[in-house]
Amino acid sequence: MAHILEERQNQVSTAGANERTIDCNKASLAGSVSQRACVFCGSRVVLYPISDALHLIHGPIGCAAYTWDIRGSLSSGPELHRLSFSTDLQERDVIFGGETKLYSAALELIKAHKPNAAFIYSTCIVGVIGDDVERACRMLEAETGIPVIAVEAPGFQGSKKDGYKVACESIFKLVGRVNNPIPAKSINILGDFNLAGELWILLEYYKKMGVHVNATITGDGRVEAISNAHNAALNVVQCSGSMNYLAKLMKDKYDIPSMRVSYFGIEDMSDALYDVARFFKDDDMMEKARILVKEEISRMMPALAWYKERLTGKKAAIYVGGAFKAISLVKALRLIGVQSVIVGSQTGTPEDYELIKKLCDEGTIIVDDSNPIELSHFVKEKQADIFIGGVKERPIAHKIGLGFCDHNHERKEPLAGYEGMINFAKEIYATAMSPVWKFTK
């Protein structure tokens, strides 16, 4: 594989005969042009859906523009999160410091928008000039009476994954600030970002099972519920790459257990519901989960069979942020007859890749922290029919003349839950079978 940089050879493996342990969980190789985003972007995407908070980006306007309205996260109430505020640092601020500008901008915005909390993000240049954002936040909190949290995320400090950790630390600063009574069988949902309203589908399932959902972190998130998150009995973590660290912080301080789930595909969705019922050791809850799963599966199976008949033999390339999602996608694609020939992630752990290797067919390319050159080569080599990824993979697919399915921030169709599985099959079918691709080959 000549297109793989020498230093990255161990980050690629092939399932079956030539498989090797994937070297992962490390900084991107300089010059490799990783698909990962910067630390600031990582923190911003996680905190973005907290819709009654003010998000102020301390830095040049470009950082704010880059992440403006970055997710398709819907809110059932306030929509302050969809605005992008910036201190628009200029040359003069870089020379003399931007703290005063930050303080007055934040104060003006808090007075104008009356948020329930404010997140102030540091960007690369702030890390370079050394503005004391923590001090500005302390002063603002004393002046306004709302939590004002410094998100110390200069982009150059690492990669998107480090930004997830910064976001978790910032959310954790909110947790424990209020003590509202909630039912005993309460959970927090961590790592669902309510893309296209997916969270609302899950809430409906949990409601039918008799599970109370306390805080949703961060999809359709609210400051007060997050501040009360320490009172839930269980943290149910979906996007484990972004939220495992918050679950760990809450376990260490408040002794709240957590479980890792995925809401994509029939198997993983059903397991997510059963695992919660199992955790509460509640027979009635388990019975309700069984009824729900049975009803949903019998409703959707005829439709899935229709897609499977037509899609069998198609090949998919998967490259997503979190490896847990990649695992669910392999299973979901198999259900509709599609074989996964490339499976990669930006943030997978050794355990994730071991699982992927076991799950995939022989010959599947498994890759960590890939780049456009590698991905283009893999896709051509394996003759994939469709590429499933995020915003930065779309141009790779389209330049090669390949169908693309957005399974990341911007999508407009919910792909989680049972109804999401049908939408997923529909989208894969419509894209992979489109007659347009015969003109691009």
Ligand code: SF4
């Ligand atoms: S890398 Fe630095 S300058 Fe670029 S968006 Fe991230 S924080 Fe801003």
